Amino acid sequence: MDLLQLCEWRYATKKMDPARAVPAETVTRILEVARLAPTSSGLQPYEVLLVTDAATRAKIRAAANDQAQITDGSHLLVFAAWDNYTAERINQAFDRTNADRGVTIPGWEDYRQRLLSAYTARSAQQNYEHAARQAYIGLAFALLAAANEGVDSTPMEGFDPAAVDAILGLHALGLRSVLLLPLGYRDAANDWLVKLNKSRRPLDEFVKTV
Helix, strand or coil: CCHHHHHHHCCECCCECCCCCCCHHHHHHHHHHHHCCCCHHHCCCEEEEEECCHHHHHHHHHCCCCCCHHHHCCEEEEEEEECCCCHHHHHHHHHHHHHHHCCCCHHHHHHHHHHHHHHCCCCHHHHHHHHHHHHHHHHHHHHHHHHHCCCEECCECCCCHHHHHHHHCCHHHCEEEEEEEEEECECCCCCCCCCCCCCCCCHHHHCCCC
């Protein structure tokens, strides 16, 4: 399928088949696409936790309005944003870029200093909210990557972040949960949504030309 066909095929799967597991190598490819997603200044201010443990996923399901896809799917991705931009985190990102490129560019180093000055002057909450918005970009890439692999997924905001943070010990990692993404395969015989037409505004209403 081409990209548009993939977008038509995928949907927020409501019922997954617990008997079918996504192969580990397929999950790795989905994660690799998310890793390659763009982020502001290339800082990658979020991480993805891959949760396969059944007991942990059951706890998260209880903190997520009992959404069954979390346990019926075989894998759960938790997108967790940095709780703050710190000088250490910013410097690590810039140092990694320099090492990967094998060169230090003066203009890039000037940009490092501007970010250090601007980001560390902001509140932790403001920085977290910025980092959380970057996580949504990674989620979008993961959604399309999953569809490209023929894997179903359900993006979720409907959960108690504080509870999920506690379950996964995110506070100690300097992270806060933002999004959940169960991966699995649809149970087409029992999913009420699978046969319904996708509903979106038409293009001429969705796009305004200026």
